[in-house]
Structures are given as structure tokens and as C-alpha cells.
Amino acid sequence: MPSDAPALILAVPGPATDTGIDIVADIIDVASQSCPGVTVRAGFLEGEEESLSSVLASCPRVEGRPAAVVVPLLICPQPETDAAIAAEISAAAVPVLPTAALGVHPILAGALHVRLAEAGLARSDRMGRISIVSTAAEGVLVTALGTDAMSIAGTAAVLLAARLAVPVAAASLNEPSSIRDAAGRLFDAGVTSLAMSPCVIGPETDHLDLAAVAEAAGMKAAGPLGAQPPIGQLAAMRYGAALQDPQLAGTSS
Numbered sequence: 001m002p003s004d005a006p007a008l009i010l011a012v013p014g015p016a017t018d019t020g021i022d023i024v025a026d027i028i029d030v031a032s033q034s035c036p037g038v039t040v041r042a043g044f045l046e047g048e049e050e051s052l053s054s055v056l057a058s059c060p061r062v063e064g065r066p067a068a069v070v071v072p073l074l075i076c077p078q079p080e081t082d083a084a085i086a087a088e089i090s091a092a093a094v095p096v097l098p099t100a101a102l103g104v105h106p107i108l109a110g111a112l113h114v115r116l117a118e119a120g121l122a123r124s125d126r127m128g129r130i131s132i133v134s135t136a137a138e139g140v141l142v143t144a145l146g147t148d149a150m151s152i153a154g155t156a157a158v159l160l161a162a163r164l165a166v167p168v169a170a171a172s173l174n175e176p177s178s179i180r181d182a183a184g185r186l187f188d189a190g191v192t193s194l195a196m197s198p199c200v201i202g203p204e205t206d207h208l209d210l211a212a213v214a215e216a217a218g219m220k221a222a223g224p225l226g227a228q229p230p231i232g233q234l235a236a237m238r239y240g241a242a243l244q245d246p247q248l249a250g251t252s253s
Helices: 018-034 052-057 079-091 106-118 149-164 176-188 210-215 229-244
Strands: 009-012 039-046 068-072 096-098 139-144 168-170 194-198
Touching: 009 018, 009 052, 009 079, 009 229, 018 039, 018 229, 039 052, 052 068, 052 079, 068 079, 068 229, 079 096, 079 210, 096 229, 106 149, 106 194, 106 229, 139 149, 139 176, 149 168, 168 176, 176 194, 176 210
Parallel strands: 009 039, 009 068, 068 096, 139 168, 139 194
Antiparallel strands: none
16 A cells, blocks of 8 residues: 555544453454555544544544545444544544445354354354353354344344354344344244354453343353454455445445
């Protein structure tokens, strides 16, 4: 990348908590490796510390180019978060190119498998050095959060089912009834132990107790995707697509 390439700015839901900062730091490391020479930073949407507005204000203006590409640190679009990002971009003193949320991609299936294996909820035959000895679940419910939750979770479920060779269904974290209904269908089909696989990064679900959500439907829960390498890689993909063509980044802005 040229030395004056736009910065890649991750727009992170919520304030800069210790956990959120740790997650983002690891994602930045991976995105930086995928975009050598590009400045990669994160801006939080709440609070004063490392706010998105201050991060954008620090981006140098380059004549004829956007100063930054803002990538939401979300798997699915979320109206309130998307509106907050749009407002910050509109108020920025430098030209900024937005992208859509990260979306679903085949590499996410591997990340979901890793989290399930770490929790002892999926067999780890394909997980390299990870060794899990506890009993794996017989079925998996992939859940997502946002306006495209069912579409994203459904696609991720198909990809994950191909890896695990167990029944996998999809549900929306936005709707408790969606989780109950999908879990009920799997139990009715003969699955006796069920795991919830959250297709979320982490900061966007700080208001949710994922373990409690899973327990209410008779499941155990794996952890969020967090700072696994595919998240940084997807952010880098969004960045590259935005520079080639805003339509490829998922936005016409």
C-alpha cells in the first residue's frame, strides 16, 4: 500500500472497556498484517476514550482520497450502531469512506468451530493442537444479532454443519422466541444435547448474558468470536473492497 493510503478504522460498539480494548488490539494486529503499511486503529462509539470522532479527527487529509475507511466491528448490521457511525462520519472534518458490517464468510465457520471446541461442545479433530476431552454436543444452534441475523446465522449454520457433521440450525439473538423455537425443533428431531454458537464478536453483546440465553433454551453456550484471526482478515477484506469499489464493500456511499 502507498504511504498515504487511507487509514482502516474499526468502529466498535460501546465504550472502551478493558475487555473491548484487548479484543480490538488483537484484531488490529491481524488486520495490520493483512494490510501492510496501512494505519489500523479503532474508534469506540461511546465514551471519551479512543472515541471514533477523535480517531477520525487525527487522520491526515490526503488530496483526492478518503482519509479513512470505517469498518463496523459487527457481523450483522445494527440500526442504532449504524446510525451512530453514520453521524460520526458525517461530522468528520476529513472525507471518510464507510463499509457495511463484516457479514458471513467461510472462514467464520472455522472460528465458530474453535470456540465450540474450546468449550468442549464440538469435537476438535480438525482443530490442530487443541485437545478437548469433554463430550461434544449432538447439535448446534448458530445465533446472530442484528437486522440480518437470520440470514447470517443461516449461512453460518450451513457452513458449520459441513464441518461438524451434526444437525445445525439458526436463530436470532434479537428474538428469544426464535431461539426457543429453533432449539425445540432440534430437540424434537432427537438431539439430546445442544450447544449455542454465537456468531458475534463480543462488544456488541455486552448487554446480553449469552450463557443465560442458552440455558433458558436448554443449551450450553460457546464464547463469542472475539479476536480470532478471521475477524481481522474480514476487516481487511472490507477495507480493500471499499478502495476498489464502494459497491463491493456493501455500501454505495
